[in-house]
Amino acid sequence: MNGKILEIQNLTVSFDGFKAINDLNFSLDEGELRVVIGPNGAGKTTFMDVITGKTKPTVGEVFFKGKNLRPYAEHEISKMGIGRKFQTPRVFQKLTSRENLELSCTQGKNVFASMFGKTSTAERRTVYGLLETIGLTPKADIRSEYLSHGERQRLEIGMLVAQSPDLLLVDEPVAGLTDEETEQVGDLLLALAESHSIIVVEHDMEFVRQIARQVTVLHQGSVLFEGKMDEVQSDPRVIEVYLGQTEADHQAA
16 A cells, blocks of 8 residues: 555644644554654643544644545544544443444444344454454453453454554553563554554553554654664664663663
């Protein structure tokens, strides 16, 4: 796939004079997996909020597939093909994994039709494929309240994919996960990157190393550095503001 799916130009977001985003420029190619990192207060959440329309720019523009998103509401932007997964899983606890995915597949229908209508053959095939992709086929008919935290994270990513977005925004997907669960989520995102454009915001540097192809480092609301993971780790500005002395010592070892 060629071309830019997302372009952000000269973006500034001010809250009562405080610039959460400060003249930020960013672009994402179609089919690209990008990891965004940065210390607390770097502007990562606001960055995601602006893309989804939750927050409007003070200055600057966001273009998705060439369309300026400024005039559109959050739900309209979602329908254009931008899906967001928040840090805390948002699944229906009393529904099974299969039922959660079926509801996500029928998001275009009204709630009554989604809850009580029959699932089409195409939707059943989609759900079956998603259960396989996210590794939950053995737990397809178990209510999500009985899944582990890592399984719920994977289920919500599956629910997001079921809505057929062109761009996935994934916020700290491995927070609170075991090492094994973290690796499973990483493998899932790498598999999804074969057919989706994905932005992952993350703090866990081991996880970033697992999935990173291109990394953007935010600092004080601006892009500090972009490059491959080994370039990020060796850049003195990144070491100073984010990775810290421990990482510098690691590089020197």
